[in-house]
Amino acid sequence: xxxxxxxxxxxxxxxxxxxxxxxxxxxxxxxxxxxxxxxxxxxxxxxxxxxxxxxxxxxxxxxxxxxxxxxxxxxxxxxxxxxxxxxxxxxxxxxxxxxxxxxxxxxxxxxxxxxxxxxxxxxxxxxxxxxxxxxxxxxxxxxxxxxxxxxxxxxxxxxxxxxxxxxxxxxxxxxxxxxxxxxxxxxxxxxxxxxxxxxxxxxxxxxxxxxxxxxxxxxxxxxxxxxxxxxxxxxxxxxxxxxxxxxxxxxxxxxxxxxxxxxxxxxxxxxxxxxxxxxxxxxxxxxxxxxxxxxxxxxxxxxxxxxxxxxxxxxxxxxxx
Numbered sequence: 672x673x674x675x676x677x678x679x680x681x682x683x684x685x686x687x688x689x690x691x692x693x694x695x696x697x698x699x700x701x702x703x704x705x706x707x708x709x710x711x712x713x714x715x716x717x718x719x720x721x722x723x724x725x726x727x728x729x730x731x732x733x734x735x736x737x738x739x740x741x742x743x744x745x746x747x748x749x750x751x752x753x754x755x756x757x758x759x760x761x762x763x764x765x766x767x768x769x770x771x772x773x774x775x776x777x778x779x780x781x782x783x784x785x786x787x788x789x790x791x792x793x794x795x796x797x798x799x800x801x802x803x804x805x806x807x808x809x810x811x812x813x814x815x816x817x818x819x820x821x822x823x824x825x826x827x828x829x830x831x832x833x834x835x836x837x838x839x840x841x842x843x844x845x846x847x848x849x850x851x852x853x854x855x856x857x858x859x860x861x862x863x864x865x866x867x868x869x870x871x872x873x874x875x876x877x878x879x880x881x882x883x884x885x886x887x888x889x890x891x892x893x894x895x896x897x898x899x900x901x902x903x904x905x906x907x908x909x910x911x912x913x914x915x916x917x918x919x920x921x922x923x924x925x926x927x928x929x930x931x932x933x934x935x936x937x938x939x940x941x942x943x944x945x946x947x948x949x950x951x952x953x954x955x956x957x958x959x960x961x962x963x964x965x966x967x968x969x970x971x972x973x974x975x976x977x978x979x980x981x982x983x984x985x986x987x988x989x990x991x992x
Contacts, residue, residue: 673826675718705786727799731792746778874898886916886962901971913967929979
């Protein structure tokens with residue numbers, strides 16, 4: 672199933688007390704950074720639905736995500752050090768903390784290095800004004816009561832709501848965004864990039880423990896195997912013992928997107944129905960992993976299942992829904 676992301680863009684107002692906002696142009700790109708919850712979950716091929724709290728602005732398919740690194744000013748309450756405060760335009764003091772109630776004119780500022788993200792989604796953009804209200808969009812999210820600026824939803828549900836409101840013709844994640852080939856700018860550019868400290872050592876240890884074997888598909892050349900974390904490394908920033916498995920590169924990406932997982936009730940590989948048309952992946956569905964899974968692996972894999980598939984009651988050996 673394709674993931675859709677409901678992302679908030681309200682011009683200069685898309686900021687909270689703790690930052691200086693972002694440079695959005697909804698029909699072409701959307702910007703965020705690693706301080707935003709779900710920042711590393713969005714991927715090329717996902718649907719992006721931009722709204723302004725009151726209504727849908729438009730929908731598209733992400734063709735690419737440009738990443739970089741930048742210094743960012745973060746602001747916090749001088750009393751409780753939380754970033755949850757409101758800047759007031761007509762009252763003094765100019766700021767009020769939503770957590771402790773403190774009033775102050777100037778917040779505490781600190782500078783930190785963040786990863787920046789910018790979606791490229793102009794080719795399939797379709798204006799959605801006049802279709803769905805903010806209330807309808809919230810109800811379509813995986814967590815309707817979420818207050819996050821980037822919220823996951825299922826594209827199938829969102830598309831059905833859009834077609835009911837305005838008919839067919841919405842972006843198609845399975846089709847190229849451009850009507851044909853056009854020249855693509857080449858060359859190189861120099862950027863600053865974040866590197867995972869200890870990643871090579873982590874991979875070396877996994878190869879020593881597990882050999883040249885993909886945990887899901889079996890023997891594979893070492894060059895085709897990734898050291899896959901079973902949890903969000905961007906949040907944990909730690910290489911936990913028995914917190915990773917060797918996965919073939921393509922299976923690693925599908926695992927990170929939740930399209931391939933391990934069922935906690937059966938311990939078998941579960942392939943999302945959207946991949947069943949591809950024999951290479953369909954043949955893995957319902958099979959036992961090739962790797963020996965320790966209790967620690969199973970604990971991480973159960974969390975991964977809950978994050979991507981949700982808690983469902985199933986009988987052993989049954990197909991996923």
